[in-house]
Amino acid sequence: xWRGRDVISxxxxxxxxxxxxxxxxxxxxxxxxxxxxxxxxKILATAFFEPSTRTRISFEVAMKKLGGDxxxxxxxxxxxxEKGETLADAVRMLDAYSDIIVVRHKYEGAAKLAAEVxxxxxxxxxxxxxxxxxxxxxxVYTIWREFGTVDGLRVGLVGDLRHARTINSLLEIFxxxxxxxxxVSPDFLRPRTETIDYIHSRGxxxxxxxxxxxxIHTLDVLYVVRIQKERFIDPLEYERxxxxxxxxxxxxxxxxxxxxxxxxxxxxxxxxxxxxYTPHARYFKQAALGVxxxxxxIYLIIS
Amino acid sequence: xWRGRDVISxxxxxxxxxxxxxxxxxxxxxxxxxxxxxxxxKILATAFFEPSTRTRISFEVAMKKLGGDxxxxxxxxxxxxEKGETLADAVRMLDAYSDIIVVRHKYEGAAKLAAEVxxxxxxxxxxxxxxxxxxxxxxVYTIWREFGTVDGLRVGLVGDLRHARTINSLLEIFxxxxxxxxxVSPDFLRPRTETIDYIHSRGxxxxxxxxxxxxIHTLDVLYVVRIQKERFIDPLEYERxxxxxxxxxxxxxxxxxxxxxxxxxxxxxxxxxxxxYTPHARYFKQAALGVxxxxxxIYLIIS
Amino acid sequence: xWRGRDVISxxxxxxxxxxxxxxxxxxxxxxxxxxxxxxxxKILATAFFEPSTRTRISFEVAMKKLGGDxxxxxxxxxxxxEKGETLADAVRMLDAYSDIIVVRHKYEGAAKLAAEVxxxxxxxxxxxxxxxxxxxxxxVYTIWREFGTVDGLRVGLVGDLRHARTINSLLEIFxxxxxxxxxVSPDFLRPRTETIDYIHSRGxxxxxxxxxxxxIHTLDVLYVVRIQKERFIDPLEYERxxxxxxxxxxxxxxxxxxxxxxxxxxxxxxxxxxxxYTPHARYFKQAALGVxxxxxxIYLIIS
Numbered sequence: 087x088w089r090g091r092d093v094i095s096x097x098x099x100x101x102x103x104x105x106x107x108x109x110x111x112x113x114x115x116x117x118x119x120x121x122x123x124x125x126x127x128k129i130l131a132t133a134f135f136e137p138s139t140r141t142r143i144s145f146e147v148a149m150k151k152l153g154g155d156x157x158x159x160x161x162x163x164x165x166x167x168e169k170g171e172t173l174a175d176a177v178r179m180l181d182a183y184s185d186i187i188v189v190r191h192k193y194e195g196a197a198k199l200a201a202e203v204x205x206x207x208x209x210x211x212x213x214x215x216x217x218x219x220x221x222x223x224x225x226v227y228t229i230w231r232e233f234g235t236v237d238g239l240r241v242g243l244v245g246d247l248r249h250a251r252t253i254n255s256l257l258e259i260f261x262x263x264x265x266x267x268x269x270v271s272p273d274f275l276r277p278r279t280e281t282i283d284y285i286h287s288r289g290x291x292x293x294x295x296x297x298x299x300x301x302i303h304t305l306d307v308l309y310v311v312r313i314q315k316e317r318f319i320d321p322l323e324y325e326r327x328x329x330x331x332x333x334x335x336x337x338x339x340x341x342x343x344x345x346x347x348x349x350x351x352x353x354x355x356x357x358x359x360x361x362x363y364t365p366h367a368r369y370f371k372q373a374a375l376g377v378x379x380x381x382x383x384i385y386l387i388i389s
Numbered sequence: 390x391w392r393g394r395d396v397i398s399x400x401x402x403x404x405x406x407x408x409x410x411x412x413x414x415x416x417x418x419x420x421x422x423x424x425x426x427x428x429x430x431k432i433l434a435t436a437f438f439e440p441s442t443r444t445r446i447s448f449e450v451a452m453k454k455l456g457g458d459x460x461x462x463x464x465x466x467x468x469x470x471e472k473g474e475t476l477a478d479a480v481r482m483l484d485a486y487s488d489i490i491v492v493r494h495k496y497e498g499a500a501k502l503a504a505e506v507x508x509x510x511x512x513x514x515x516x517x518x519x520x521x522x523x524x525x526x527x528x529v530y531t532i533w534r535e536f537g538t539v540d541g542l543r544v545g546l547v548g549d550l551r552h553a554r555t556i557n558s559l560l561e562i563f564x565x566x567x568x569x570x571x572x573v574s575p576d577f578l579r580p581r582t583e584t585i586d587y588i589h590s591r592g593x594x595x596x597x598x599x600x601x602x603x604x605i606h607t608l609d610v611l612y613v614v615r616i617q618k619e620r621f622i623d624p625l626e627y628e629r630x631x632x633x634x635x636x637x638x639x640x641x642x643x644x645x646x647x648x649x650x651x652x653x654x655x656x657x658x659x660x661x662x663x664x665x666y667t668p669h670a671r672y673f674k675q676a677a678l679g680v681x682x683x684x685x686x687i688y689l690i691i692s
Numbered sequence: 693x694w695r696g697r698d699v700i701s702x703x704x705x706x707x708x709x710x711x712x713x714x715x716x717x718x719x720x721x722x723x724x725x726x727x728x729x730x731x732x733x734k735i736l737a738t739a740f741f742e743p744s745t746r747t748r749i750s751f752e753v754a755m756k757k758l759g760g761d762x763x764x765x766x767x768x769x770x771x772x773x774e775k776g777e778t779l780a781d782a783v784r785m786l787d788a789y790s791d792i793i794v795v796r797h798k799y800e801g802a803a804k805l806a807a808e809v810x811x812x813x814x815x816x817x818x819x820x821x822x823x824x825x826x827x828x829x830x831x832v833y834t835i836w837r838e839f840g841t842v843d844g845l846r847v848g849l850v851g852d853l854r855h856a857r858t859i860n861s862l863l864e865i866f867x868x869x870x871x872x873x874x875x876v877s878p879d880f881l882r883p884r885t886e887t888i889d890y891i892h893s894r895g896x897x898x899x900x901x902x903x904x905x906x907x908i909h910t911l912d913v914l915y916v917v918r919i920q921k922e923r924f925i926d927p928l929e930y931e932r933x934x935x936x937x938x939x940x941x942x943x944x945x946x947x948x949x950x951x952x953x954x955x956x957x958x959x960x961x962x963x964x965x966x967x968x969y970t971p972h973a974r975y976f977k978q979a980a981l982g983v984x985x986x987x988x989x990i991y992l993i994i995s
Contacts (some may be wrong), residue, residue: 180446
């Protein structure tokens with residue numbers, strides 16, 4: 087089901103496919119501290135027109151653990167794109183030199199365009215404002231590993247749910263599971279209508295909230311993203327709301343004992359550092375699971 | 390003939406040496422999708438003082454396919470050169486850590502200087518305005534692969550033939566073969582006198598043209614390079630001529646059926662994108678052949 | 693003694709540990725031109741928040757020669773740190789993906805902080821103004837290789853002994869050996885008091901000098917670091933002193949026949965290029981020994 091596929095949007099994958107991915111990722115965990123020869127001689131190219139240390143490095147480690155090699159660039163500086171080359175031509179170049187390409191780009195649709203011109207499979211490593219499917223896959227994989235299932239869980243998403251790239255992909259992936267979602271944000275930072283329409287049409291239970299306090303005790307998973315000051319027209323309004331979306335030990339005092347706290351990272355100050363030492367913190371483990379999840383993804387697509 | 394040699398100028402190599410290189414490159418094509426152990430434990434260093442994604446990545450892939458490893462830097466940012474280190478000292482550093490060094494630099498003679506201080510072989514990955522020997526080698530290799538020979542072909546070069554680094558090296562390499570060359574450019578963008586004197590002295594047949602239209606029907610190979618606006622004193626003159634050097638489907642309507650269209654890439658707009666889908670387009674294949682050609686080059690020099 | 697340790701300060705290592713390191717480094721020299729499988733599947737991460745081509749590349753080569761792989765970043769550009777991520781979170785990310793981390797940072801204490809948050813061992817690749825322990829280790833290793841011992845030697849340090857990061861670590865390491873140190877610098881560029889107090893308390897013999905000429909004939913080792921113009925309030929004073937600390941063939945005419953001349957590199961003009969061709973010059977060999985020394989270090993810590 088996976089062989090030779092592009093990974094452009096989280097919407098493209100069924101529950102069955104995701105479960106296969108998770109099973110293989112679990113299997114890969116035992117290889118994540120060694121190096122196997124599954125993909126010896128294969129090359130993964132990183133076309134990171136926009137920088138992302140975490141996504142780039144976890145793909146690199148995943149490919150190397152599988153026995154393959156990595157080439158590519160990150161940041162537009164120093165690349166042929168600066169000389170006026172189109173995205174399509176830059177991707178064709180990497181296509182000639184590699185077996186699978188990971189694209190990161192600030193523009194919506196860049197990964198799809200890349201997939202159209204490349205013969206090799208293309209993985210969207212984050213493009214535009216709404217798609218980061220492999221991040222969403224590893225997020226749901228983390229939940230699946232923690233609880234043994236995704237079904238029946240109550241998940242809270244808090245922060246700027248409109249502009250966080252990962253939120254859209256995550257909501258799309260959740261439609262494959264039987265979850266109840268609490269969307270916690272200022273009204274004007276709710277997920278965009280198109281996304282809400284999509285999850286609605288797929289039968290997901292969801293509710294809107296402006297206060298984290300009122301839902302925290304109901305949640306099994308709390309997923310935090312940043313709220314950026316520059317989204318607010320009125321700086322006073324920002325000062326007023328930001329505290330209510332910041333997660334501290336105080337925020338968690340009414341949480342379920344086994345609530346897990348997630349974040350796509352990097353964080354700035356939306357999770358207090360003292361929370362790192364509570365049993366709820368799971369964001370570093372979540373980041374670490376990016377390696378076996380991406381090993382599984384690459385393996386399923388090109389082995 | 391190749392072992393231990395530096396690759397500084399296209400003039401340094403005989404027809405016999407080039408033919409050996411092409412034979413080995415053809416042999417390497419079958420390994421270009423796997424990884425062999427020919428150069429296990431060897432390290433190639435990329436000293437790219439000037440960025441070049443395509444040249445850098447194809448050398449990296451070539452070395453990795455041969456079983457070797459790659460270290461180095463690209464762009465002067467973040468390197469010791471920023472702290473005032475000389476080119477010679479920077480090269481000596483890489484010399485201590487590697488088995489072969491690829492140098493890219495904006496100044497003429499940088500690769501030669503590097504070869505003088507380094508004990509390891511040095512490959513010129515493009516320096517100054519006139520030398521890019523490995524690009525010219527892969528260009529002629531592409532022709533050799535397409536036609537089975539280089540002799541007897543009529544080759545057109547079109548665009549800014551004076552300032553395109555690759556044109557000078559390409560003309561130098563062509564002197565080893567029995568080709569007829571049509572040089573198509575505005576008068577003031579003809580190849581520099583020194584280059585013309587060289588190919589003249591080596592007995593190459595060549596002619597100057599300002600119109601592509603008048604020669605297109607005679608050609609087996611059309612090699613396109615960019616004309617940059619900033620070369621023109623009169624912008625109106627630029628507007629007038631640029632169209633006549635831009636290759637479109639219209640341009641090719643009188644071309645021989647098996648004409649191949651080449652370009653060192655990256656391109657900006659000197660070849661229309663619709664031409665990509667004609668049977669003439671060979672520039673992406675040309676780029677792809679950079680890997681086996683460079684595998685052969687590295688292998689012949691340091692195996 | 694080495695397994696699992698962090699390498700933060702040169703003060704943390706005993707003579708016995710250093711001698712073990714040197715013995716293993718000597719053993720590694722024979723592998724420095726091949727690739728072994730000692731660390732297959734292990735990953736070294738380079739967290740270079742400040743650029744350093746030489747240190748970074750020699751660590752990369754060392755790890756690859758040992759059979760391991762390398763991931764990471766250099767320069768803060770294009771990393772999550774630009775988005776406001778803390779050093780601690782950036783290190784935690786790399787910790788999740790690797791087996792050993794090399795940190796380079798402009799701030800004092802960065803490596804120590806990294807070691808506190810990371811589960812993997814952390815190596816200080818240079819931080820703040822006073823610590824670069826692996827440089828000092830390879831410096832003393834070079835001396836040990838050249839003379840067969842470090843004891844009984846007379847070592848001169850010349851240049852800006854206050855602000856050169858490597859000088860402090862080097863003096864700290866020398867306290868494990870029976871050396872006599874001549875500190876040659878303008879008065880205001882002597883090593884800081886804390887460092888002098890430390891070497892004094894450890895019983896090292898040392899003396900201060902302002903003239904290199906008066907001590908050159910007594911030395912077995914001369915270690916040169918740069919004096920930067922911007923340290924001088926009076927530019928005329930700079931012009932007056934700089935010549936007396938610059939090493940030329942003239943400077944060396946009264947030197948012992950087997951004096952070795954060292955420099956951490958990169959140099960600007962503090963050693964005349966003609967000196968490179970004298971039998972005293974050892975700075976390029978010193979740089980080359982960075983690979984086996986760092987192979988030994990990584991091997992001892994994580995094998």
